[in-house]
Amino acid sequence: MKVCWTPATRIGCRNENRDSANYCLFCGRPLSGALRLLNPGDVLQAKYEVTRVVGFGGNGAVYAVQDRSAGNAERALKESIDPEQREQFAVEADVLRPLDHPNLPRVYDRFTAGNRDYMLMEFVPGRSLEEVIQERARQNLPPLDENVVIGYAIQICHALEYLHRREPHPVIHRDIKPANIRITPHGELKLVDFGLVKRLDTDNPATHRLAQGLTPVYAPPEQWGLIEGRHTDPRSDIYSLAATLYHLLTGTGPSSALDRIAGRGGRLNSEEPLVPPRSLNPNISTRVERALMKALSVHPDDRFPTARELRAALSMGSDTLHIARQR
Template sequence: MARLLETHILLKDSYNIVGPIGQCGVGAVYGAEDILLTGRVCAVKEITPDPDLTPELRKQLQDQFRQEASILARLDHPNLPKVSDHFTQNDREYLVMDFVPGQNLHEIISQTQNQQTYLAQSQVLDWADQLCDALNYLHTQTPPILHRDIKPSNIKVTPSGLLKLVDFGLVKLLTSDEARTVTVVQGQGTAAYTPLEQYGSDDAHTDIRSDVYALGATLYHLLTNHSPATARERFLYPEILIKPREINSHIAPSIQDAVLYALELHPDNRPDSIQDFKTALHRAVVPSRIAPLLLTKQEWQNAIHKNIEVMIAAVLLIVTAMVLT
């Protein structure tokens, strides 16, 4: 893990490092003061290349980073932090973006879990709509942009209730020539939210539906307080995924169906787009207070299978009564 920058180091003669916000294997994120704009606090993301890379590959990654950073800087959406600057210093790459105050969704889930309750379905749907809007915006850029690391800890809720998708660490640009795929850092995301096609170093098969899977896994976690079984575990043990309503019966059957639709292991079996997933989420949604009274199609089938003998006996009794009268 790369060594953290010391407090009060000045980057690019502009950004005074206040302290680290987070750290991972490929770099860190710092809070910083913009000394050229008094009062502005920003987040500076540092990406440290693998020291074992050849000079040629290091140069290639640097060029890729600059290309992608320039594209991110052009993005403008209320649910995405604005990237305002990017630069290289001491062989490290930096992205400067808005500092987003508030808690991340992982922290909120932990609090809810400690209170032995669940987040309101209506609240989760509101957040889902905001995330769908942000991801649809990314996916409809030219070329399309994949996030590839959607998870609760990468999503913050501001004090005003606005959601921000804050981390672009594994972002990928889809080009017409997949040999030219641009990725800022190497990585596969976090296991519970990562689709099977994103495992391994070759991510040529990832596309928009990979983000759909990660969003579905995030909503599963928000609705149940539990992250879903990983795609790898499910590939080996298909029955290991617990259905959301078995954990939280207040989830509407249609919401469960939509989440499981997004979590299909094969991309071809998932929604084709974020908009398709959003439509599925809002299909005949019922209030959470009556959701426990309703059954999904699978639950109906299971109930019929378990009670088939009783149902046959009831039908015979009705027929007998009709004959005798």
């Protein structure tokens, strides 16, 4: 099928059209540069049958497929249509494939077909935390309860502890945000979309991808290249997780690191213009506010050094926690 949406320009009404269509049936735009998607019923590698399109973006789509080699189990098939992203797509698959953690998706296969790259993954039902935030905003509901959010934080911290302890190279996600955390109907969280992932090589910590593809509100300053001599490391993921928790607890994201540093005249040694979360939601405990403010420090040395320490700071003295079902 053709989608009325051009990846290069991100323009179009996003409606689906037949493969033979030259103009969009819905808005009349020409479909010469439109995104081409697989059709339900298409079979790849003689065993992965497409059942539906889950979503699509500038680098391709995600499909729900039936895996004939595994009793028609439902899987997610992630697609990459950009040849320039092939190397990073391979890194993502190679990093994920050996991982085995309840809060991370499993990867089963990687292959190329029709000049497109594919990754077969565990299908994660439910919705993203971004969708949870948006739904609560539409319904004029208050932010999530603190204990619920801490329960979420503990799960993701466990995943980060696992990733950051990988040998021989720790794994840095580098794109933690509400859209990349899914919650299942049973309340289990999965950290997904490792499209910006990197293995941390302490002998050569630099990366050439810096700000490419990041989401400003959740990205730490070192990911923008704003701190001389500093590169992303486990503390970068801690910053992004804290920004996500801040958003869940207040209903609004924190000021971006870029704005915070620009607001200080580019200096890192003055007081941070970060709105304390309790001023937005007085139901947040002082303990959690302190933990978030520390984790969101502009300079990496001022943050928690490990996800384990962030988890301890958030959960210390809290009420009995449970994995909450999505609402």
